Amino acid sequence: MTLSRAYILCLCVLAALFTGAETFAQVTNATAVTVKATLDRDSIGLDEQAILQIVVAGTDQDLPAPQLPTLPRFEVYSQGRSSNIQIINNQMNVSMTYRYMLLPKQPGVFPITNISVVYKNKRYTAEPLELTVLDKGTAASPQLEDKSVDPTGKSRDYFLDAEIDNDNPYVNEQVTLTLKFYIAVQYYNTPELTQPPTTGFWTEILGNRAPYFQKLNGRNYQVLEVKYALFPTQTGELSIGRALIRTTVAAPSRTKRRSVFDDFFNRGQEITVRSKPLTVNVRPLPTKDRPDDFSGTIGRFQISATPDKTEVEVNQPVTVSVAITGIGNVKSVAEPEIGDLADFRVYRASSNENVTKVDDQIGGTKTFEEVFIPRRPGELTIPSLKFTFFNPRTSRYETKRTHPIKLNVVGSETYVAGSDVPYSTPGVSIGSQARDIRFIKQELGGLQHRGSLILLSPVYMAVNGIPVLVLIGLVVVRLRRERLSKDIGYARSRSASKVARKRLATAGSMASADKTEEFYAELSRAVTSYIADKLNMSPHGLTSDKIATLLAQRGADDDLVAETKELLRRCDFARFAPATISIDDIRSSLERGERLIVRMESVRFA
């Protein structure tokens, strides 16, 4: 008993320690905050500006804002902030980016130090920076100053400048094209840029820089800048055509003196500005010392290989992620060659690429997932993989290698030496289920028209509507039946017409000369009892006068009242003097009786 208690206690203590350690790990993780400050340029002219970017990163959503040191030599304006949150492997990474514009007040070399944040009573400081402010105008090149004046020596209001950083690249090496639109007058709409034609290049846009100001020949220009990365795909002379910019600028005022109305009424003038075409002379890659496995990638790369596990059973897959990272066109990176291995069967599962643009350079990572399936148990080694590229900086071919990966392969129950059990069945993709998507479906299944909605289909509506109608019908029938059984007046009124017709039919069968008396008695009863039924009265004592009064009270027209009275009077007369009645009289009386009943149907007796 005591032993088992001690055992439970031990377990509890261990559990507490374990949870505590984990919490501690989370706390230490949570307190990691980094501050990084960067400038978009190291040196600027006195008329220019620099953008100071501060990134505060950590694992907490409530990161503090950075404290800027006093910068007496600059005017500082905030340019806003942005946030980025990522969760990778359950770890949240938050980064807040703050941008400031620095406008220098005097030339010189100025350190920017002490950018810091205070987080949980601890101060985190960014690496110091240095910004060189050159004397007035020195930042602009003499050629640029030339471009800002036209051949007559007059200062231009606007011009479009195109320049490339390298006019003699290797094939597939990045050339950065910078387009700058200088404008010194007011413009009314966002300038619309048409990209220059770049036949023979693979083009990727690098992005826009925030508009800035630059002084040329004493005039202040706003500069809109956009950059492209161009990768020549063939050798020889290639040309980059003219870029076009369209916008509307303030039309020059007709009068010398400007008034406030000028800006208000000035509709502006549409302008189109073109840049000068440029020529690039593309060099072929040297054929000397070209390795056999070179596949055409240019740049500077690193290669690494990471297995998802190092302990594995025979015939079970190990996925190795081979990542090739660097500067250059990652899309052109080819899969490293593995060749036939005696100890493994090899499959390629997938590849993906992540293109980045850092410091105007296209780069990134291409990752290949290779699946290795060991054929036998033991200490097996996946040999090093190599990747060859051409480095344009050194003008040489370089080969990078991964480290060999050692695997400890254990036998499995199903493993039989020498057998080669296929790991995957046809139609099932390579890689364990958790490592890859499930395979496509072979059956198309029933196609339906897009947007067809069950709730609006006629079948669905009918199925739901029919029981409602059935219920309504049944309830109506039942209510009628109940009233008929309970309300005698209602029942008599409902059946009046039927009874009258029956009586008329009986009378009709007596319509011959020898039954005159009976005929008229029946005809009189038909009319009298019709009215009695309709009014729920006894037919006895209903004289023709009384019937006429009752009909008149119920709104029957005079003609109908008179005719009814006349018919009943005729019936009485015929019954007491039958000899004077001809067969024609009988027929006409029957017809009149029938007509009367039809006409009385429209009288409202209720």
Place this chain on the structure above:
Amino acid sequence: MSEAATRREAFETANQLYQNRQYDSAIVLYEKILADSVESPALYFNLGNAYFKQGDLGHAVLNYLRARRLDPGDGDIEANLSFARGYTRVQMEGVRLNPISSIMESAVSGFRLSTLAWISALFFIGLFVLLSLRFGLGWRENWLRRTIVLVLVLLVVAAVFTTFKYRHDFLTRWAVLTCDQCPVYIGPSEDLDIELQGAPGLVVEIVDQSGEWYNVLFENKRRGWIRRDLVAEV
């Protein structure tokens, strides 16, 4: 050849291309079948797979979602959808869903709208048959009264679930980010500050639109404006 047979043949050809790892061509063929305004879960599922193999996470997630709407009970679709969504570079932090709607969502997620609609219809018909017995034919038994109440309650529950499913799947405008760079701004203009950086494969709800911009609500309830061409409606 009949239209159906032509489509089946195109589907099989596309599958063959997929197996030969010619994902581009497979995508073109699958999309061609869809261009005839017809759809099927398998078609969207395979198209999603082809996009995934090509590394286009946004369109992969988009097509898995479309497949799931047609056949929510399919395990393959669910598995690939969650696998693809696991690859989304940026995951949303602090997901705080309305507890009631999340319970409702998980309750109806395995059913098709048509299934729920037919269940509701069944209770509806049942209720009216019972009402017809009670009020049409005048049966007054106790068990009948109790059954009517029970079926009525079941009908209300089924109708609530059906309405929720209809709202969730057909009235709410879901969209998927299909862009590599997905800046989400605080207002409908690129001149404004960036609220957050989205990533391909993230699922959003379109709550408003203005010109070429959508106001989108992320799963963690953060909002922002994104250009229309950077998202695709499910």
